[in-house]
Amino acid sequence: MTVASEVKQTLASLKGVASTLETFALHEENEESNELLTRNTQRVKEVIDYFEKRLATMEFEEPEYKGF
Amino acid sequence: MPEWVITLLRSTGLFLLALFLVRLMGKRSTSSLTFFDFVTVIVIGVIIATLSLNLIPNGINGLVTLAVWTIFPALVYLLSIKYKAVRDIVHYKETVLINHGKILEDKLMKVRYTPEDLLSALRKKNIFNIDNVEFAVMEPTGDVSVLLKKGKQPITAKTTGMPVGMESVPQTVMLDGIIMDEALTAMGLNRQWLHTELEKVGVAPENVFIGQVDSGGQLYIDLFDDAVIVPAPKTKELAYVTLRKAQSDCEAYALATIDQDTKGMFANSAKILLEVANELEPWLKQ
Structure with a gap:
C-alpha cells in the first residue's frame, strides 16, 4: 500500500468516528456529556482538515495516486 | 337465617372495613413499623378478629373501640408530621450505639441490647470486626445503620479519582x-x-x-x-478503538515523514487524537 492510500484509510475511519460522535451528541440530553461530545467532535474534525490538506498536497505532487 | 350465614355476612363486612382502615393508616411498609405502629396494628387486628367471631357480646362496643384505635393513631400521625415534639414521643428518636468507634454501653442498655445482639446486628450488615465501625445508630424501627471507618468504606469512582461518564436514565x-x-x-x-x-x-x-x-x-x-x-451494541467501543488506531497511525506517519512541517502536522494530529480518546474514554467505555 502506498502512503497516500494509508492516509486515505485513516482519514475515512476518522470521518466515521466524527459522525458516530455527532450521532451520540444528538441523542445525549445530559448537558455536560453533550458538551464533551461536541467539543471532541470538533477536535476530530480539525484533524480531518489537516489530513485533507495533506492529501491535496500529496495528490498535487504525485498525481498518479489521485482518487481512491 | 342460620348462624353461619350471619357470621359470613359479618366477617365480609368487617373484611371490607379492615381494607378501608388499612388504607386510612397510610402507606408505611411493614418492615419499617415503629413499636407504636406495631401495637396499633395488633390491637386493630384483635378487635376485628373478636368482632367477626362475635366474641364481644355487644357489637357496638367493639365498633367504638375500633374507631378509637384507628382515629387516634391517624390523628397522632397527622400531628407528628406537623410537630416535632409529637414525632419524638410517638416514633422515638434514633439512638446512637457506636460513636467514634466506641460502643456506648449506657445507650445499649437503653434500647435493651446485649453485646451479642449488637454483634449480630453488625454481622447482618457483613461487619465482623467492631474495629471497622465508626458510627452506628439504631433507627426508630429497630434496624441498625452503620457507617464504616473511612478506610473500610467501599471504593467509589471518586475516591479512586477515576473519571466516569455522565449517564442519563435509559x-x-x-x-x-x-x-x-x-x-x-x-x-x-x-x-x-x-x-x-x-x-x-x-x-x-x-x-x-x-x-x-x-x-x-x-x-x-x-x-x-x-x-x-x-x-x-458495539458502536461506542468501536469508536474508541478507531480513535486509538487513528492516533497510532498518525504517530507512524510522523515517524515516516522527512519533511519537517508535515512531520509536525502528523505529530500534532496524534496529540489531538490522544486527548480526544482520553477525554471520551469514560463515556465510550461503560
Missing part, C-alpha cells in the same frame, strides 16, 4: 413486544427508528421482551426466545 421503549411511544418520544425517537434498529440486529418486534435505549441512543434488547443470540 428509557424502556419496549415491553412484552409492545412499543412504548411515550418513552420513545422522550428520547426524541420514533417507531420508524425502532423498527430500523430491530431490523439491523434481525429481530422481529414481537420477539422483544424488554428493549431499552441508553443516553447515546443505543438499543439494548432481551428476547422471548433465549436461544437467539443478540449482538450487544
Whole structure:
C-alpha cells in the first residue's frame, strides 16, 4: 500500500468516528456529556482538515495516486 | 337465617372495613413499623378478629373501640408530621450505639441490647470486626445503620479519582413486544427508528421482551426466545478503538515523514487524537 492510500484509510475511519460522535451528541440530553461530545467532535474534525490538506498536497505532487 | 350465614355476612363486612382502615393508616411498609405502629396494628387486628367471631357480646362496643384505635393513631400521625415534639414521643428518636468507634454501653442498655445482639446486628450488615465501625445508630424501627471507618468504606469512582461518564436514565421503549411511544418520544425517537434498529440486529418486534435505549441512543434488547443470540451494541467501543488506531497511525506517519512541517502536522494530529480518546474514554467505555 502506498502512503497516500494509508492516509486515505485513516482519514475515512476518522470521518466515521466524527459522525458516530455527532450521532451520540444528538441523542445525549445530559448537558455536560453533550458538551464533551461536541467539543471532541470538533477536535476530530480539525484533524480531518489537516489530513485533507495533506492529501491535496500529496495528490498535487504525485498525481498518479489521485482518487481512491 | 342460620348462624353461619350471619357470621359470613359479618366477617365480609368487617373484611371490607379492615381494607378501608388499612388504607386510612397510610402507606408505611411493614418492615419499617415503629413499636407504636406495631401495637396499633395488633390491637386493630384483635378487635376485628373478636368482632367477626362475635366474641364481644355487644357489637357496638367493639365498633367504638375500633374507631378509637384507628382515629387516634391517624390523628397522632397527622400531628407528628406537623410537630416535632409529637414525632419524638410517638416514633422515638434514633439512638446512637457506636460513636467514634466506641460502643456506648449506657445507650445499649437503653434500647435493651446485649453485646451479642449488637454483634449480630453488625454481622447482618457483613461487619465482623467492631474495629471497622465508626458510627452506628439504631433507627426508630429497630434496624441498625452503620457507617464504616473511612478506610473500610467501599471504593467509589471518586475516591479512586477515576473519571466516569455522565449517564442519563435509559428509557424502556419496549415491553412484552409492545412499543412504548411515550418513552420513545422522550428520547426524541420514533417507531420508524425502532423498527430500523430491530431490523439491523434481525429481530422481529414481537420477539422483544424488554428493549431499552441508553443516553447515546443505543438499543439494548432481551428476547422471548433465549436461544437467539443478540449482538450487544458495539458502536461506542468501536469508536474508541478507531480513535486509538487513528492516533497510532498518525504517530507512524510522523515517524515516516522527512519533511519537517508535515512531520509536525502528523505529530500534532496524534496529540489531538490522544486527548480526544482520553477525554471520551469514560463515556465510550461503560
